[in-house]
Amino acid sequence: MKCIGCQKQPHELSEYVQQATVHEMSPVEYVRMDEGTYDIKTDMFCCTGCYVQLGLPLNTQLIGMYQHAAEAH
Numbered sequence: 001m002k003c004i005g006c007q008k009q010p011h012e013l014s015e016y017v018q019q020a021t022v023h024e025m026s027p028v029e030y031v032r033m034d035e036g037t038y039d040i041k042t043d044m045f046c047c048t049g050c051y052v053q054l055g056l057p058l059n060t061q062l063i064g065m066y067q068h069a070a071e072a073h
């Protein structure tokens with residue numbers, strides 16, 4: 001699981017680490033449960049910083065980016 005923008009994993013992003021601590025779960029579990037940009041098929045998400053940088057894309061646009069990135073690998 002990684003961010004489409006910065007390629008970081010949830011445990012490397014303080015926003016998820018903090019929220020995971022509050023909810024007593026792992027950062028990965030938190031993203032899977034509560035991150036609206038998470039896509040289970042490609043196992044990618046978009047952290048808040050990257051989401052803003054991308055210009056607040058719609059979820060359908062994000063999924064397209066995830067699929068494109070997944071195919072490139």
Ligand SMILES: [Zn+2]
Binds near residue numbers: 005006047049051
């Ligand atoms: Zn990011």
